[in-house]
Amino acid sequence: MLRHVIGALNILIREDLGYGGVTDWNFSEDEKRQCFCNRQFDVRDCSVQGIFTTADVVEHDPLSLMCPKMIPEWNTDLRIEQMVRYPIPHEERQRLEKAIDSNPSQRKAFILGHGLWSNLEVDQTLKWLDFVLDTIDPRRNLPVLLITPNAAGDQKPDEWIVSQGNKALVHFEHAMAIQAAKRRIDHLGTWNMSIQATLYDGVHMDMRGNLLKAMMVMNWLNLLEA
Structure with a gap:
């Protein structure tokens, strides 16, 4: 789900609602027709080209x-690393370590997006979270924002209603807010902002919802400047 937030952030920094979240520079004419605007997120063949x-x-x-x-001096590097399981494979850990710039003079902020991979099991999620935090910032001096999953929609498959439905999502969000505070990191819950939103498959938000998430992230980043 963070992949879609990153896509929305790229829409903002490119100021391009049509193709800002995807690698449109290598699109064929068919892909340009298929992936325009909201379809950057709604069509799987498009969203994987973020x-x-x-x-x-x-x-x-x-x-x-x-x-x-x-x-003119702007040189921000917005990047994403995907680790959606625990234990985290060795090669994924190496990729994360390599991606972290060791230059102490460069300002950094980390946004940790958590989807549904852990089936909303708090213990499993905390093992993942602690591992990632220890890797990126053992002393907990850098700004970190944890984003938990949005609400479920009416297209959510029935087999996931109990373990990943709205009641489970709310309990997970509340639990992770407490755990984030204990670890001195910030938390952004997205259940409330998405309960009436359009979720085309019952899980993922469309471009409008992800742009709202991106603006919330931008507001958090702006607070770091204050």
Whole structure:
């Protein structure tokens, strides 16, 4: 689900509702028709072509980035690493460690998006969370935001209603808010903001919902400047 939030953030920094969240520079004409606007998120063949790092945009379509045009010294690298299981495989841990810039002068913030991979089991999630936190910031000095899953929609498959339905999601969100505070990191719950939203498959939000999540993340980042 963080993949979609990253897509929405890329829409904002590229100021492109049509293709801002995907690697449109290598799209065929058919893909451009298929993946336009909201379909960046709603069509699986489109959503899997999301942007994983700002460096890819700089390499392939640098003129689409709006921030450098307004702030010449802007050099933020927005990137995503996916680790959706625990224990975390060795190669995924190595990739995460490599992705963390060791330059102490460069400002960093980490956004940890948690989906449904743990079946909302708090103990399993905490093992994952502690492992990631120990990897990125053992001393807990860097800003970290944990985002927990949005609400379930009416298209949610029946077999997941008990373990991943709205009651389970609310309990999970409340539990993780407490655990985040104990670990001195921030928490963003998204159940309340999404309970009346459009979830095309009962799980994932469309572009509008993800843009709202992205704005909430931007507000959090802005607070770090205060």
